[in-house]
Amino acid sequence: MTSKINCPLCGNEAVQMRDGSDVYLINCSSCGDFQITRECLEDLPAERKLLPQLMKVSAFTRYRTINKEPVATLFIGNPNGYTEGYTIQQIVDQFPSVPERKLKALQNLQALSKYWGDAVAIERKDYSVLFPEVNEEQPSLMMMRTLVEEGLVAGEVKFPTHLTVTEKGHSLLRDQATPVAPEALTPAPQAPVIEEPTPVAAQPSKLDGMHPRVLGVAQKLFQDGHYRSAVLDTYVALDNDVRRKSRLLHDGTELMQKAFTINNKKGTNERATVLKVAGGDDPQQGAMWLFSGAVMGVRNVLAHDHSIHPSEQEALEQLYFASMLFRRLDQAVNVDAEQLMGQISQLRFSLTGSASSSDSAKLKALLVPARGFVDAELHRLSFRKILEIIRSGYFNDQNAGINLLLEWHAPFFDHINNDDHINLICAIYKAAGSSHPSRDAETLIRERFMPIKMSLKLFQDHLLSSNEVCNELLEKIWWSDAFFRCIAHSGDLEFMVAFLNKVISKEIVLGRNDLDTLSRELNRAGREGLEELTDKIYEMNKELNK
Incomplete structure (x- = not known):
């Protein structure tokens, strides 16, 4: 019997096939083909801790479908030797690096x-x-x-x-090397171990070191010997990127001349420059002729004369020239974006807890136009202004900042650095730890930072890197007792296993109060999969307090 249902993993429309047994076959365009037991299908909506992790299961089943591996059967409990049977928890715990x-x-x-x-x-x-x-x-x-x-x-x-x-x-x-099976953290009894291939280093290419935009457009064409197409497509991409950054509707030589011009607007003393290059008039005019020359001397020539076929060396030289222009374009600033940066940088927030709405509204009014630009520095500045609000000592401000973050993080996160990500997570933990905690910070932590998971991962990797770094981050968070309470109850299993093992091996050394808090909160949480480590931390704390 076949029927349409909402996929239990992703929620999209899927087809369910039943043959009278307690195992159903699901076909989903997002998750691929998988089988699921009736018990798992019925119980999964109630497993709140697993629901945010189901994309990992979706990736697992889609991979097996695409690569024509045997169809997996999903269980909530023990598969009891079922062929290709996996528990949801096992797939989540063994999610690849x-x-x-x-x-x-x-x-x-x-x-x-x-x-x-x-x-x-x-x-x-x-x-x-x-x-x-x-x-x-x-x-x-x-x-x-x-x-x-x-x-x-x-x-x-x-x-x-x-x-x-x-x-x-x-x-x-x-x-690639022969796949090997990694150790599972908490594999289901008698369940097969999910095998992971070992990545190997790629061979060097003649295009190595070029701007990522050149690689994205030209790499395959160049390596396949299509040198003409590799060059032409790259210079077309350059034209498109200048148009996108300048927000002008022209193309070709006219676009480059208008974007990088040093002339004034007609009848005024105001510069008509759209994309400004650092250093004054000479570099500005030089950029105009470099970009214009690239269009006239390379793109237009290849586009209009199909008899021209560059050699490998000629193509390589032209691609390196394009790479240099892409980097110049990265460094150029849209003057409207620069003006917006000036307005954002001059914003001053009261951060007294009583003006959070007005502080948030002032910044949001400038974030709306900022999203329309592609300038990295503008996006970094916008993010750091949001972070400034989150770092307030008042929960109303912190809530307002977190709401801005969740609404606007997508366009800005492409351009912030690792320190920004780490400082953000520290600020959120700190906001959740005061005597009047931010409810939105607490919610974000309980939901394991789902919208900004990448930031959390960078923070966790940094914290685990050394004892010194761990202590530095705890100082930034300030409320270490609240931090240990949060991770004991809501920290993802992979991180908690790594962190607790480092504490037990004394690679990370906690003070008496911190260890006591961690031990107490782990026992309160009673996390499945952490029982043995919880006991070891308890004994370690007991020994320290003798």
């Missing part, structure tokens, strides 16, 4: 390719192909960008898009 996910995403794209050089259509329903941890656009874009910047895939980093596995990507997959 970032390097492994990168390789799996590449394998998915190769398997989806109908032929060599096929451009695979990727829509928002295909997040699972890119192995994100959560059902959000940002981590999927991050994986897409990583694959493009490393030259493994060609295509535009956006949704929807078309992605093509490059020769470098095919070579990496050909050369």
Whole structure:
């Protein structure tokens, strides 16, 4: 019997097939094919701690479907030796690391390719192909960008898009080592271990070191010997990027001259420059002629004369020139964005807890136009102003800042650095720890930072890097007792296992009060999968307090 249902993993429309047994076959365009027991299907909505993790399960089942592996059967409890049976918790706990996910995403794209050089259509329903941890656009874009910047895939980093596995990507997959099985943290009894391939280093390319935009457009074409197309497509992309950053509607030589001009607006003393280059008139005019010359001397020549076919060396030189122009474009500033940056930088917030709405409204009024620009510095400044509000000592301000963050993080997170991500997580933990905590900070922590999971991951990796770093972060958070309470109850299992093992091995040394708080909160939480480590922390604390 066949019926349409909402997929239990992603919520999208799916087809369910039943044969009278207690195991149902589900076909979902996002999650692929998988089987699920009636018990799992009925109990899953009540498993609140698992619901935010279901994208990991979706990525697992979609991968098996795409790569023609046996259909997995999903259980809540023990599979009892069921062939290809996995518990939801097991799949979540064994979710691959970032390097492994990168390789799996590449394998998915190769398997989806109908032929060599096929451009695979990727829509928002295909997040699972890119192995994100959560059902959000940002981590999927991050994986897409990583694959493009490393030259493994060609295509535009956006949704929807078309992605093509490059020769470098095919070579990496050909050369990969035999898959090996990693240790599972808490595998289901008698359940098969999920095997992960070991990533290997890619071979160097003649295009290594070029701007990521050049690699994304030209890598595959160049490696396949299509030098003319590699160069022409790159210079067309340059034209498109100048148009996007300048927000002008022209193209070609006219676009470059208007974007980088040093002339004044007609009848005024005001400069007509749209994209400003640092250093004054000479660099500005030089940029105008460099970009104009690139269009006239390369793009237009190849576009209008199909008899011209650059050699490999000629193509390489022209691509390096384009790479330099892309970097110049990165450094150029849209003058309207610069004016907006000036307005944002001059904002002053009261941060007294009584004017949170007006502080938030002032910033939001400038974030609206800021989103329309692609200037990295503008986006970094916008983020740091939001962070300034979150860092207030008053919960009303903190709530207002977090609401701004959740509304506006997507356009800005592409341009902030690791320190920004780490400082953000510290500020949120601090906001949740005072005598009058921010309710929105507490909610974000309980939900394991789902909209900004990437920031949390960078914070966790940094904290685990050394005892010194851990102590520095605890000082930033200030309320260490609240931090240990939060992670004991809401920290993700993978991080908690790594952190507690480092505490037990004394790679991370906690003070008496911190260890006591951690032990007490772990016992209160009673987390499944942490029982043994909780006991060890308890004994360690008991010994310290003798």
